[in-house]
Amino acid sequence: GxxxxxxxxxxxxxxxxxxxxxxxxxxxxxxxxxxxxxxxxxxxxxxxxxxxxxxxxxxxxxxxxxxxxxxFEDYYTIEGLVRELKREYGVSHAGAILTFNGVVREWTGTERTDHMEFDETVDALTESLRREIESVPGIIGARFHHRKGRLYAGEDLTYLAILAKHRQEAFAAAIRAIDRLKRELHDIEE
Incomplete structure (x- = not known):
């Protein structure tokens, strides 16, 4: 009410x-x-x-x-990030809203992950990635959030929302950003 x-x-x-x-x-x-x-x-x-x-x-x-x-801690959801993008930029020139939700993977091959831990240092990387995404022609705006603390297998890890003129720019920017995040944060090439 x-x-x-x-x-x-x-x-x-x-x-x-x-x-x-x-x-x-x-x-x-x-x-x-x-x-x-x-x-x-x-x-x-x-x-x-x-x-x-x-x-x-x-x-x-x-x-x-x-x-x-x-x-105080911030709380984010994919839907909340999309709502922020729409509120800030509007959608009159947008043709795509792309979202990505990364989770803590329990099994990579035969290697099991119980949990991962992240601190505030991840914020500088996600801010850099957000700026990089927004510098791509055709991208109207982006929001990128990486959770902190101890996160267990199956829990949400990252939220990315991209507002773009066309889907192609959004997909390409998301792939580059997630690949860079994994490379720099997890030292993993995929």
């Missing part, structure tokens, strides 16, 4: 944090305040004197929260 044009309240029966965040992201919500999920170890704001770990702010003002936004 809604409150007014500037803010909304959503009450969701489902108790899974990831599902809730996915719903909000896919709906185009850029910022959300979530109550509950106290057992999850993500950065948090605490109102009152509740004992908790990972407290970034306690009893903050709105300005305090806004100033501290970089300390």
């Amino acid at each position: 809604g409150v007014d044009d500037g803010k909304s309240v959503i009450i969701k029966r489902e108790g899974d944090l990831d599902s809730t965040l996915e719903t909000l992201c896919n709906a185009g919500v850029e910022y959300a305040i979530l109550e509950g999920f106290k057992s999850r170890p993500f950065p948090r704001i605490v109102i009152g004197d509740l004992e908790s770990e990972n407290v970034v702010l306690r009893n903050p003002s709105v300005d305090d929260v806004i100033a501290a936004l970089p300390e």
Whole structure:
């Protein structure tokens, strides 16, 4: 349900944090305040004197929260990235929106991968790749996100969305970007 044009309240029966965040992201919500999920170890704001770990702010003002936004984790979905591209660039000159969702592969030949770990250093590479994609003639815009932390086999790893005038530019740019990502991040040639 809604409150007014500037803010909304959503009450969701489902108790899974990831599902809730996915719903909000896919709906185009850029910022959300979530109550509950106290057992999850993500950065948090605490109102009152509740004992908790990972407290970034306690009893903050709105300005305090806004100033501290970089300390909180972002959440992305493919649909959310596509929505961002459409909102920022429009689609009047676009003929293609290409998406790619990389996952942690469990088996490569006979070698098994249980999990992979990534830190903030991946952000510089994905930003460089995004700029490279956007420099290709025919590409209108791109969004590239690589998840961080410990990611297990089968989990989403990368999200790429490309808005292009034609599908050919989008496919070529995506292949180059993913190949470079794997080469530089994983030291793998495929």
